[in-house]
Amino acid sequence: MDYFAQQLINGLVLGSIYGLIAIGYTMVYGIVGMINFAHGDIFMIGGFIALISFLVLVSFGLTAIPLVLFVVLLVSMAITALYGWTVERIAYRPLRHSFRLAPMLSAIGMSFVLTNFSQVAQGARVKPVPPIITGGYTLHEGPAGFVVQLSNIQIIVVLATVVLLALFTWLVSSTRLGRDMRACEQDQTMAALLGVDVDRTISMTFVIGAALAAVAGMMYLLYYGLVDFFMGFVAGIKAFTAAVLGGIGSLPGAMLGGLAIGLIETFWSAYFSVEYKDVAAFSILIVVLIFLPTGLLGRPEVEKV
Amino acid sequence: MKSLKLIGLALGASLALSASAFAQDITIAVAGPMTGSESAFGRQMKNGAEQAVADFNAAGGVLGKKLKLEVGDDACDPKQARSIAEKLSGARIPFVAGHFCSSSSIPASEAYADGNTLQITPASTNPLFTERKLWNVARVCGRDDQQGLVAAEYIIKYFKGKNVAILNDKTTYGKGLADETKKALNKAGFQEKLFESYNKGDKDFNSIVSRLKRDNIDLVYVGGYHQEAGLILRQMRDQGLQTILMAGDALNDKEFATITGPAAEGTLFTFGPDPRNKPTAKAIVEKFKAKNIDPEGYTLYTYAAMQVWSQAAAKVGSTDPKKVMDAIKAGEWDTVLGKMAFDAKGDIKAIDYVVYKWDAKGNYTEVNPKGS
Numbered sequence: 001m002d003y004f005a006q007q008l009i010n011g012l013v014l015g016s017i018y019g020l021i022a023i024g025y026t027m028v029y030g031i032v033g034m035i036n037f038a039h040g041d042i043f044m045i046g047g048f049i050a051l052i053s054f055l056v057l058v059s060f061g062l063t064a065i066p067l068v069l070f071v072v073l074l075v076s077m078a079i080t081a082l083y084g085w086t087v088e089r090i091a092y093r094p095l096r097h098s099f100r101l102a103p104m105l106s107a108i109g110m111s112f113v114l115t116n117f118s119q120v121a122q123g124a125r126v127k128p129v130p131p132i133i134t135g136g137y138t139l140h141e142g143p144a145g146f147v148v149q150l151s152n153i154q155i156i157v158v159l160a161t162v163v164l165l166a167l168f169t170w171l172v173s174s175t176r177l178g179r180d181m182r183a184c185e186q187d188q189t190m191a192a193l194l195g196v197d198v199d200r201t202i203s204m205t206f207v208i209g210a211a212l213a214a215v216a217g218m219m220y221l222l223y224y225g226l227v228d229f230f231m232g233f234v235a236g237i238k239a240f241t242a243a244v245l246g247g248i249g250s251l252p253g254a255m256l257g258g259l260a261i262g263l264i265e266t267f268w269s270a271y272f273s274v275e276y277k278d279v280a281a282f283s284i285l286i287v288v289l290i291f292l293p294t295g296l297l298g299r300p301e302v303e304k305v
Numbered sequence: 306m307k308s309l310k311l312i313g314l315a316l317g318a319s320l321a322l323s324a325s326a327f328a329q330d331i332t333i334a335v336a337g338p339m340t341g342s343e344s345a346f347g348r349q350m351k352n353g354a355e356q357a358v359a360d361f362n363a364a365g366g367v368l369g370k371k372l373k374l375e376v377g378d379d380a381c382d383p384k385q386a387r388s389i390a391e392k393l394s395g396a397r398i399p400f401v402a403g404h405f406c407s408s409s410s411i412p413a414s415e416a417y418a419d420g421n422t423l424q425i426t427p428a429s430t431n432p433l434f435t436e437r438k439l440w441n442v443a444r445v446c447g448r449d450d451q452q453g454l455v456a457a458e459y460i461i462k463y464f465k466g467k468n469v470a471i472l473n474d475k476t477t478y479g480k481g482l483a484d485e486t487k488k489a490l491n492k493a494g495f496q497e498k499l500f501e502s503y504n505k506g507d508k509d510f511n512s513i514v515s516r517l518k519r520d521n522i523d524l525v526y527v528g529g530y531h532q533e534a535g536l537i538l539r540q541m542r543d544q545g546l547q548t549i550l551m552a553g554d555a556l557n558d559k560e561f562a563t564i565t566g567p568a569a570e571g572t573l574f575t576f577g578p579d580p581r582n583k584p585t586a587k588a589i590v591e592k593f594k595a596k597n598i599d600p601e602g603y604t605l606y607t608y609a610a611m612q613v614w615s616q617a618a619a620k621v622g623s624t625d626p627k628k629v630m631d632a633i634k635a636g637e638w639d640t641v642l643g644k645m646a647f648d649a650k651g652d653i654k655a656i657d658y659v660v661y662k663w664d665a666k667g668n669y670t671e672v673n674p675k676g677s
Contacts, residue, residue: 274503
């Protein structure tokens with residue numbers, strides 16, 4: 001039981017990180033109808049910016065960790081959002097009315113550009129940081145000496161995810177921007193005729209998605225203690241899978257998909273073999289898509305005649 | 306008239322080319338990752354080779370001829386290693402010191418064998434390198450099965466009756482090392498409690514760590530590189546697990562301590578005794594220091610590889626790779642690393658591994674033979 005509880009914690013934290021990245025995929029898909037393959041790399045850029053701004057602040061002699069982390073969070077969200085905006089402006093907007101595959105190919109190209117850019121600019125080695133947030137709680141001590149441990153950083157990751165999810169669900173459902181987004185999702189031409197600035201709304205979607213990716217990147221840096229130029233690829237694939245599993249286009253679906261993938265991976269490695277955890281996760285994806293082609297929470301697309 | 310000029314130019318160029326061929330230099334090469342993520346090691350190899358060539362030439366060259374050094378860059382990519390090897394052996398270079406990664410040295414050695422070039426690696430430890438009955442390969446470093454043996458001896462001595470787990474990352478290096486350690490342990494009647502593999506590049510090991518916790522593991526042996534080993538260690542400490550981590554020579558990198566922070570304290574790994582401390586290396590180390598180069602890691606191994614070849618070539622009186630290789634395997638050679646003799650496969654005869662321990666300040670020291 002204790003073992004199960006510990007693995008549950010592990011899975012929830014891993015799933016939260018996947019979910020944070022998956023939200024970015026799902027938002028863009030919902031509105032523009034394209035898969036933004038560069039999103040994983042935006043996440044990686046977010047991690048790097050968090051690392052760089054952290055080191056800069058520390059070198060200025062700031063030592064109050066909560067303050068430093070708060071500033072780092074704002075800085076990396078702002079700069080990564082700028083990246084998201086630029087990517088959309090350069091690589092996607094000129095192709096918006098082109099054939100359907102064009103922006104997707106351009107996204108794959110953008111992904112390579114960002115990966116190689118950070119490899120050249122930051123070097124190919126991993127960039128570690130010493131543990132920043134340490135300590136934790138012992139929840140329960142089993143009779144066999146097995147301790148269920150919950151670390152502070154795990155609490156922060158899960159809390160940040162829950163807060164952000166609530167915030168963005170509210171943003172999409174109850175604000176002017178959210179209404180514009182939903183309007184663009186349904187019909188861009190009609191939305192434009194009714195006075196919605198489509199270009200601006202789509203830009204904002206990318207900006208918000210990138211800011212979320214920056215939060216995920218920073219959580220990743222704090223939790224695992226390192227970033228490298230290649231980490232966006234695997235994390236991006238996992239998060240994309242999570243978005244599809246949860247039903248692409250749905251915000252709670254992305255979160256649910258992220259948690260599902262994280263938990264499957266963790267429990268598979270806990271009770272079966274570590275080697276096949278990815279096989280397990282992707283097999284479940286296939287099974288779900290056979291029976292629910294739109295994912296767990298996705299709505300079927302209605303073809304208008 | 307224009308074509309005549311062109312012909313003249315071509316003639317002149319070919320004369321210039323053949324002139325350099327007539328200059329009677331012997332060209333040899335060093336090949337390794339001069340760029341890419343392992344480039345620090347490539348630089349060590351290049352430093353060692355350049356110093357060796359300069360020293361040999363100052364002492365009159367080899368067979369009365371001056372040596373010239375060519376540098377090949379494989380970036381630790383097997384395909385690039387193969388094409389570098391074809392290029393070097395196509396240029397009729399008799400000897401190459403290289404490569405670094407086992408996954409580069411192995412495919413390159415086949416191209417060298419076809420092209421009649423002798424290859425001595427200063428760093429590739431995978432057993433397969435010398436196990437394929439190629440005539441042209443030798444190495445001046447140890448093998449992973451010897452490394453596994455040394456690790457197993459240590460585990461049996463200090464962790465008898467305790468729980469041991471073995472993990473590996475499924476790479477040529479990591480899996481090979483974990484398998485050899487397991488083999489050596491089982492042979493001595495020591496059964497590990499858990500044998501698992503993970504993917505190189507994974508970041509989340511919490512699930513494995515909880516398993517280690519459930520099985521009350523006292524020591525986990527990791528066949529893998531420093532990045533994953535560092536993350537495993539860090540996540541063990543986060544989950545309140547005080548298990549000791551042990552690994553192979555890949556932990557010989559200061560970056561490991563930056564990933565783990567003070568948690569590195571007590572971590573064990575196997576590596577050759579520091580060559581810089583050997584009495585035979587003293588004079589050469591001084592020369593490097595004078596140039597402001599720290600002859601760390603594989604620098605002196607590369608120097609030693611060059612010494613073995615030049616001494617053998619001098620003894621045979623020819624650079625013919627086959628004759629030189631026969632001489633290398635038959636004789637005993639004075640190198641910066643001490644006296645060196647090779648078996649029929651091309652491996653060094655002495656086992657050359659010791660156990661090191663990390664401390665909390667991010668340094669490692671040799672564990673004294675009594676075990677502290």
